[in-house]
Amino acid sequence: MTPEPEVPGPDTAWRVAAVREAMAGAGVDALVLRPSPDHRFLGGGSGFSGAEPGAFLVVTRDVLAETADPAGLVPEGARRVGVDPEMRVRELFGLAIEAELVPASSVLAPLRLRKEPHEIQAIGRAVAAAERVLGQARELAWFGATERAMAHRLRLLLVESGCEEVVALRVAAGEHTAGPAHVPGDRVINPGDALLVSVCGRWDGYCAEVARAFVVAEPPEDFEAMYSVVLAAHRAGLAAVRPAVPVSEVSRAVGEVIDGSGYGRFGAAHVGRGVGLGPDEGPRPGEDTVLAAGMTFCLEPAIYVPDLFGARMADVVACTEDGPVPLGSYPHTLHVLDR
Structure with a gap:
């Protein structure tokens, strides 16, 4: 039996560009994602329950990085920050971000609808x-x-x-x-x-x-x-x-x-x-x-x-x-x- 040919993996750069465009349209200044499907979608770590604790992924207009201290990467004066819908309560309180927190799914869910x-x-x-x-x-x-x-x-x-x-x-x-x-x-x-x-x-x-x-x-x-x-x-x-x-x-x-x-x-x-x-x-x-x-x-x-x-x-x-x-x-x- 002929093995199924492998197809190219995710174009993370394209995904990040699309996410940043969607963030701008929604008035979201940053995304803070815990290990989750959204985290993995943007290439962060393993992106689900087996990921390292505290490995948050932060996305802004200029930054895409994993960190244990997401507040340090959120732009000063940010008004709206999208947080992972799987965020735990203690993680939310621990963010210490002075901004309106909204579900990151409002930005990411439409982009995840169509699979590559x-x-x-x-x-x-x-x-x-x-x-x-x-x-x-x-x-x-x-x-x-x-x-x-x-x-x-x-x-x-x-x-x-x-x-x-x-x-x-x-x-x-x-x-x-x-x-x-x-x-x-x-x-x-x-x-x-x-x-x-x-x-x-x-x-x-x-x-x-x-x-x-x-x-x-x-x-x-x-x-x-x-x-x-x-x-x-x-x-x-x-x-x-x-x-x-x-x-x-x-x-x-x-x-x-x-x-x-x-x-x-x-x-x-x-x-x-x-x-x-x-x-x-x-x-x-x-x-x-x-x-x-x-x-x-x-x-x-x-x-x-x-x-x-x-x-x-x-x-x-x-x-x-x-x-x-x-x-x-x-x-x-x-x-x-x-x-």
């Missing part, structure tokens, strides 16, 4: 890693185990995959699959249970999530019919992804399928969000953002029927000039776990 080719390639590698973990999950012994125990096993598989950070991990069985925010607990997994598994991690700085519904030994009554609606909604949302289309159209396409099936009041409120250096960034279906080539997001339609079961399907998709390109290849057929 090397970023899409990196996100694709992260998706492949997440899918390998989900594939390994299918081979585990689920009968008689608890949600918590299986979540622990998946966490180990993520670490073994080279995952730098486990962003989110979900295992829900039976009636717990109907809870969108369910935390794995001590419920024992039994034959006849629906099972919802999702893994979201960070590899080489970029995030990816994959989620699938499984059934143990045999599907519960009516589960396959409900799952087929989620699958149809996923296909409709994917087909809506193309340049110049408002992101809200993706939500509308998904909603029309679920509403028309009779499951409308059980459909998830949100059908996706952008992914990249962060696990939850723009574009988000439901917003007024217009799709453009280079945008990537996690398409995740779901139906949750209280006290019965739920199903969620999550895949990372890139918008290209030719339409949608799924960055993964994990099958969508409902898999029956036989052990």
Whole structure:
């Protein structure tokens, strides 16, 4: 198999120039970024939780530097300073900057919407890693185990995959699959249970999530019919992804399928969000953002029927000039776990 060709890495100089132009337009005199996706976007350190503590990145009209004392690099008389939205309270108080503090995302988020080719390639590698973990999950012994125990096993598989950070991990069985925010607990997994598994991690700085519904030994009554609606909604949302289309159209396409099936009041409120250096960034279906080539997001339609079961399907998709390109290849057929 011919290896995928590497594409050039980030043009940091271009990014910094674009950020400075956006800062001028927003009346922001400086940016102070802690280790985070925004930090990494501008080439600062590792840019996420593994970075050296105190390695702030400061951007002004004339300065781009990492420092433990950001106040010393903020221009005297600065009126507005953009701070990292992931800034901790103690870090904010420790800045000692005499200026109006505003979210740096107002400057950086629009610039991070469209991914460069090397970023899409990196996100694709992260998706492949997440899918390998989900594939390994299918081979585990689920009968008689608890949600918590299986979540622990998946966490180990993520670490073994080279995952730098486990962003989110979900295992829900039976009636717990109907809870969108369910935390794995001590419920024992039994034959006849629906099972919802999702893994979201960070590899080489970029995030990816994959989620699938499984059934143990045999599907519960009516589960396959409900799952087929989620699958149809996923296909409709994917087909809506193309340049110049408002992101809200993706939500509308998904909603029309679920509403028309009779499951409308059980459909998830949100059908996706952008992914990249962060696990939850723009574009988000439901917003007024217009799709453009280079945008990537996690398409995740779901139906949750209280006290019965739920199903969620999550895949990372890139918008290209030719339409949608799924960055993964994990099958969508409902898999029956036989052990």
